[in-house]
Amino acid sequence: ARNTVSVVVARNMASVARQLRQRAERVIVSCEDAVTAFRMSSMLHFYHGSLGRLLGESTDLTGVLGTLESSAERQFQALMDDQVAAVTSDNNNNEPSNKITNNQAHINIPPDFLHDALDTVKALLKGYDTTSETAKEGTADSAKLTLLFTAALDPFLNLAVLAVLL
Numbered sequence: 001a002r003n004t005v006s007v008v009v010a011r012n013m014a015s016v017a018r019q020l021r022q023r024a025e026r027v028i029v030s031c032e033d034a035v036t037a038f039r040m041s042s043m044l045h046f047y048h049g050s051l052g053r054l055l056g057e058s059t060d061l062t063g064v065l066g067t068l069e070s071s072a073e074r075q076f077q078a079l080m081d082d083q084v085a086a087v088t089s090d091n092n093n094n095e096p097s098n099k100i101t102n103n104q105a106h107i108n109i110p111p112d113f114l115h116d117a118l119d120t121v122k123a124l125l126k127g128y129d130t131t132s133e134t135a136k137e138g139t140a141d142s143a144k145l146t147l148l149f150t151a152a153l154d155p156f157l158n159l160a161v162l163a164v165l166l
Contacts, residue, residue, distance in 0.1 A: 017060040024068045031072075034079040034120065034152070039127040041072035042144060073147060080151040083120075087113040087159060110160065117156035124148050 024044075031037045048065035055062060090113070128144060 013055075014060045017064040020061075021064045021068065025071060028068065028071050028075050031075055032079070034076055034083065035123045035127060037072055037076035037079055038124050038148065038152075041069055041076055042128055044069035044072055045144065076147070077151050080155070083117075084155040084159070087156065111163065114156055114160050117153060121148070121152050124152055 028037070028040060031040065044065055048062060048069055051059075051065060052062045125148070128148060
């Protein structure tokens with residue numbers, strides 16, 4: 001009986017999934033804020049998992065949610081890469097707000113871009129915490145945390161270390 005209900009629901013959800021994919025892709029592609037892109041990815045991950053357990057992983061809707069989640073993750077990664085490129089460019093152009101001076105290195109004052117990166121990570125963790133609370137108890141998604149730290153913190157820490165060494 002459950003399989004029959006799942007088949008009927010899946011068939012009726014195909015057009016909904018198609019419209020959802022089209023609209024959500026536009027929103028994801030037009031997103032210019034890394035925190036928002038990460039929150040979209042986390043939200044899509046939650047619904048993909050929840051509806052996957054309810055409807056089954058092979059339905060059109062769960063497939064679309066998985067594809068959208070991947071798109072949001074790629075957008076987040078691209079936006080973070082853009083931020084790293086901007087900071088790198090600023091450091092190469094000797095922008096005073098981002099350039100680490102010998103005086104700063106000597107007295108251990110972190111550069112402005114590192115403060116900005118930490119603020120971004122803080123906002124991302126708040127978004128992650130919100131979506132993880134609604135997820136299944138006891139299951140932390142380490143892949144999401146790895147993505148968060150790898151994209152939003154590691155490059156900036158590496159830039160700070162390189163700047164101090166130069």
